[in-house]
Amino acid sequence: MKSLFRLLPYLSKYKTTLLVGLLTVIVTNLFTVASPWIIGDAIDELKRGIETRTLRHEDLMLYAGLIVGFALVAGIMLFLTRQTIIVVSRKIEYDLRNDFLAHIQKLPYSFFQNTPTGDLMALATNDISAVRNVLGPGIMYPADTLMTLSMSLVLMFIKDWQLTLLALIPMPVVSIAVYKLGQLIHEKFNQRQEQYAVLTTKAQENLSGARVVKAYVREEYEIEQFRKVSWEYFKKNLVLAKAQSVMWPLMFVLVGLSLLITIYVGGLKVIDGEMTIGTLTAFFTYLSLLIWPMIAFGWVTNMWQQGAASMTRLAKIFDTVPDIRDTEVTDYSIQNIKGEIEFRNVSFTHKGAQQKTLKNINLRIPNGTILAIVGYTGAGKSTLVNLIPRLYDVTEGQLLIDGVDIKKIPLEVLRCSIGYVPQETFLFSESIAENIRYGDDNANRELIYEAAEISQISKDVADFPQRFDTILGERGITLSGGQKQRTSIARAILRKPNILILDDALSAVDTHTESEILDRLRGVMKGRTSIIISHRISTVQHADMIIVLDKGEIVEQGTHEQLIEFGGIYAGLYEKQQLEKELEEL
Template identity: 55%
Template sequence: MKNLRTLKKYFLKYQKKLFLGFIFILFSNAGTVYVPILMKDAINQLQQNTTTHTLLFYATLIVLSSLVAGIFRFLIRQSIIVVSREIEFDLRNDFWSHIQKLPLRYFQNNSTGNIMSHATNDINAVRNFIGPAVMYSIDTGIRLLIVVAIMISLDWQLTLFALVPLPVLSYGVYRIMKLIHEKYTKIQEAFSVLTTVAQENFSGIRVIKSYVREANEIQKWKNLSKDYLNKNMNLVRIQAWIMPILLIITGISIIIVIWIGGAKVISGTMNLGEITAFIVYLGILIWPVIAFGWVTNIVQQAEASMKRLNKIFAEPYEIDDSEQTDYSIKEIKGEIEFRNVSFRYSDVLPNVLNNINLKIPIGSTLAIIGHTGSGKTTMINLIPRLYDTTEGEVLIDGVNVKKIPLDILRKNIGLVPQESFLFSDTIFNNIGYGLREVSKEKVIEVSKIAQFDKDVETFPQGYETIVGERGITFSGGQKQRACLARALAIEPNILILDDSFSAVDTHTEEEILKNLKKYMKNRTSIIISHRISTVKDADNIIVLHEGKIAEQGTHDELVALGGIYADLHFKQLLEKELEELN
């Protein structure tokens, strides 16, 4: 139960409603346990040749007691079950808020399906504990105490005999629930794998169809589904033992009561009304005993789920505002400096960047070029603090980025990543995603700069056209230009383009670069590209090689240097000439 202790703050928030639910449970059980007493008195009156009026009186009391129990039973659900839904709402929101603040490193190490499993199955399992499990635990606990107390008052010896089988039941349930806990954990893991595969298939449906791998994916899904089914069937087989064990043992208790109690009635030490009430009370005890096993099952599942959720909640934000944050900083102008910067993704991996020293003046354009894996993307990810440096520091306007409030830092940086991502929403909302208030004029303006406006005009619904999931209905070039428009819409003081024109033809690229030169005047731009044509007009160009700045200068200076940049330049010129000849 130690993992469920983290729910304490949620229980305290709704303690008044829970206390009210506890009061309702008391009144409901009072109505329930009073019925057998009335039955006992009514039966004893029958033996004394009572009047119809007296029997009608007892019948009315029994109906009223049952009505009271029913009304308060309804109020119990309206209080405790409603609280469980409210706590589920709070827990889900807290989970989502925490996930949003976790660093990129977490999402690289954990699959989407695994995270989705936590957000759905695990939170639902915890909600079942908060609602039904808590409600029935208190309800059956109180009923058990009241009923056993009344049974003892009727005949303590008979009560003792009737309750003898229950310790055996408790041990049996304990053993079964331990197995259930183990099986349920494996089921959650299998479901996580299923969710991951489903998500990957939906996102990569183009690749699957292009390589004609539908049959393979169907078989793969069947195998995973079969594994998930087998794990569930193993759990069901174990759960199937709970009810027979409960019914057998409670049945033994009833047989004991009838055998010993019947003998007492015959001998005259108990009357017929008392033995009837005793049997009814034993029947009332059956539900608490059954509920005990059911609740134990829910608690075991919730414990396993909360353990996984607690593990996520324990994940540090790593990148967040801290004590050194200077909240007086309200804007950034755009001067960037890398000072002795080194970076590695984990302690067991080598450095991706090594002792980078670089200054980017306000309003200038820096181009970064280099072979795949040279550290280009890693370098620019340090500017908006998607990662923090391992050694050294990144400064903006002479201030360490760790001291700049994170929201101020990122609001002033327009980042267009390598992988173009669009939400399943309208084009208008995708472009205006970074703005609180979006005007159509702004969306059209940045679309024109990104050379995307003409594409939008070809769509029947224009900017209200729904984009397929992850932009699946767009071409690669359209996605890149839509993402560029989104970055420009926030009017960033720093614009970072990470190979953002790879799917755009050279003519369109030239037009975009011309537009950007005007739009980004007096603002800082960083362009990563493999095309020399994209970077040749930059104020400064650096060539990264194995995590170090191997070359630096203008286009003409680097061509004259005759190094890595010059080799790339001449190779691309040759490729262009060959294309023109063909």
Template identity: 50%
Template sequence: MDSLSYLNKYFLRYKKKLALGVLFILISNIAQVFIPIFLREGIDGIQQEVQYDKLFEYGLLIFVAAIIAGVFRFLIRQTIIVVSREIEYDLRQDFWAHIQKLSHRYFQNNSTGNIMAHATNDISAVRMYVGPAVMYSIDTVSKFIIIIAIMITISPLLTFYTLIPLPFLSYFVYQLSKKIHKKFTLIQESFSDLTTRAQENFAGIRVIKSYVREDGEIKNFTEQSEDYLNKTMDKVKIQALFQPILYTIAGLSVIIVVWAGGGMVIENLLTLGDISAFVIFLGMLIWPMIAFGWILNIIQQASASMKRLIKILHEELEIQDSKATRTIINSIKGRIEFKNVSFRYKNDLPDILDNISFSIEPGETIAIIGKTGSGKTTLLNLIPRLFDATNGDVLIDGYKIKEIPLKILRQNVGLVPQETFLFSDTLKNNILYGTKNGNDELVNHVAKISQLDKDVEGFPKGYETMLGERGITLSGGQKQRSCLARALAIDPKILILDDSFSSVDTNTEEEILKQLKEYMKDRTSIIVSHRISTVKDADKILVLHNGRIQEQGNHDELVSLGGIYADLHFKQLLEEELKELS
């Protein structure tokens, strides 16, 4: 339950509206309890003397009390339930804002489906606590106190008899609620797994169809669905005990009232009107008794969900500005230096990068080449601070990278990642994604540099063409060139190309590199590629092997060295000659 105290700051934010809601609950409940009081007076009055004007008077009083209760019941929902929706919105916004600030590492270690389950099911469960549970808690407690107080004034002894079953109710509700809390936690975890499975299937539908794995995936999804169903049914079976127990206990109270109260009427200790009012009051107490169990059920579910949300909301922001950040830095020129940089993803894992040192001057183009798993992408990720170095320093313009405001750093780094990603939006909006004041002229300019303009001419709607999820409607080469255009559109001081031409033919690649050479004259460029043809014109080439710089120099120097680079160069030359012969 401690997890729900996290919501107190949201309640304080809407305290005025909530206070009004509480006031409306009290007015509605007071109006409701007057109905049996007026009915008691009416019945006792009729017993003494039947008068139509008295009947009309009591009937009118009951009608007015019902109208007042109904109007304020409506206003309760317009305050407390509306506040619950506003708190749900605030919580979701805070959750989303925090998720956006979490490091790249967090998303590597947590599935998309799990995060989506938090953002949907868990937040909805918390809203049920913030709205209905809070509203009915106040409603139930206030109504219970008012009704019991009136019942005591009528007959303390009969009231005591009526309340005898309630301790048994509390015991059963407590035991059932504990079990529901455990079951609901398991259900939410199972739902996360199910969501993850669905998300992976949708994202990888082409692979599934290519390998004819539809039946296998249906079987796997069915198994997870059945697991979710079974865990849900376990909770439903426990929940199913709530109402029978509550109605049984409520029925016992009615039997006690009729039996004990009837005897009191016979002995003239109570009037028929008193017993009638007592039965109606008891009927009004049945809902609070039922609501009590339902509310505890909601609270248990919300507590489990809030605990899961808090775990994310308290997740430490690994990459962020700190006291070392120099806020006076508002631009960068593009000089990069690595000083004895080492990096590992976890403390118990080996170093991916080991004692890396090199420097790049503004306007220079540096290329990085190496076998798969040699640490090329990891090295690039340290420049926009997707990760921080484990040891050593990365410097930009002579400043340690942590001294540069994160926003300024990333605004000046154009990254074209190895895995292309495009949003389900127009091609134009994808290209202008990182800009504030982009226009058609800028789109045309960067599309021409990335050699995308000729392809777009064949699209019926040009740059207004809607792309499918992850740009599925484009070819691999078109997606890579669209991502390049997006990086160029932000006018970066540092351009990073991580194997960004792997799906582009060599002729188009040559044209792009020619255009980039002019565009990047006063900017720093870093190119990662497996093709020698892509990197041979770079000012400096680094050869990575097992996380270390094994060789460095320009193309001619590395070829004459006769090492890893030269071996790769001659192999690719041989491949090209064999292609020509075939």
């Protein structure tokens, strides 16, 4: 339950509305508990009037009017209660979900590599909803229950303290039962939520990988795998439902015992003349009012246990401190960067890895240089460029931009100065124009068209019915691989970055289009730093400087001509690709 204390700042934001809501709870209960007293007096007055033949129509109308009036006021106050406390809970749910997304956006790239998407989806939906229940019904019903319980008990003691004590005999058993069952429900709910995260992850993977599933005819296999995961979720849901189902019947049995005691003992008192029938009716009505508090007590306990379990899961994410962030060493006077990059004896090791991905990298990239990076798969090329926008931080050595340690440059300034096209192209389910404008919300249509022209995507867009307003499917599924890459390049160019990084961003583009894109990029990026990773020698041969990575180390460095003359890995790749080209022409 301690995890729920983290919600106090959210509650304090709406404290005035909550106080109004609690005030309406008090007024609601004042009018609700007054009604049985009036009903009791009305019955006694009716009995007396019948016996003495002095019953007046006006008296009956007065009592009826009071009962209806009190019920109407209680109903209006209950409506206002829901309009304050429940609405506040919805607002806090909105704030909490936004804060959750804002926080995970700050977490490093490595966090998303190690955390299943399904887990995050479950937290953002089911878990936040469970927490919302604590803040809405979890506040309203306990407040209402406490007021009803206390006011009813006071009036019951006034009516007959001995009968009240007898009627309350089963109540301590209720508290013990709820406490024990609550612990069990908390544990089972946690297990259910964890399995829900697994189920969500499995569903997300199947939907995202639909092409692969169909290509390998694995539909039946995936259906069976999903069925197994779903069955586990069903079983955990069933276990939780069984634990919860014990609570309600137990409440009814214990409350039923109280009613039984009241009817028996109260009935004897009426027979002996120690209590009027009106008083017994009022007493019985008050006891009926206590049924809901007793049931709500168990229900709210369930709700709080589930909410606490969900908040504990959310707290683990909120407590995750971003490894990569602005710190006390950040120099906020730096407002822009030019683009000179220097690696000084840089090494990098992924978390949990035994070997270094990059080893002793020493490299200086002057401002305005076009650097090409070549190497075998797994050589560390993508990892090297991921250090520049600080998607990863160096584990050894120093990385400098314009002669300043990269950790001193504000993250926003650094990343706003970089145009990055990753190896895995990602487009959003928006229009082509919105995808290109993603890096600059203020970009007008003219700038979008210009960027599209440079990336050579404009020719393809011209053939689309709605051109730049064409809505893309999820992850840009309606475009081909080459079209997605060129759209991503346009998005990066639009920012007019001082550093442009293309991580194998032309692999799905034909050599003719590739040549046109590179020619146009040279004009756009003149005086700015460009880094191009590619397996094609044709893509990198005109670069100012080329480095060859092998097993995380720079093993060759120079121009195209120098590396061909050197006769190493680069020359070998060039010869193979030339041979392939000649064979294709035969």
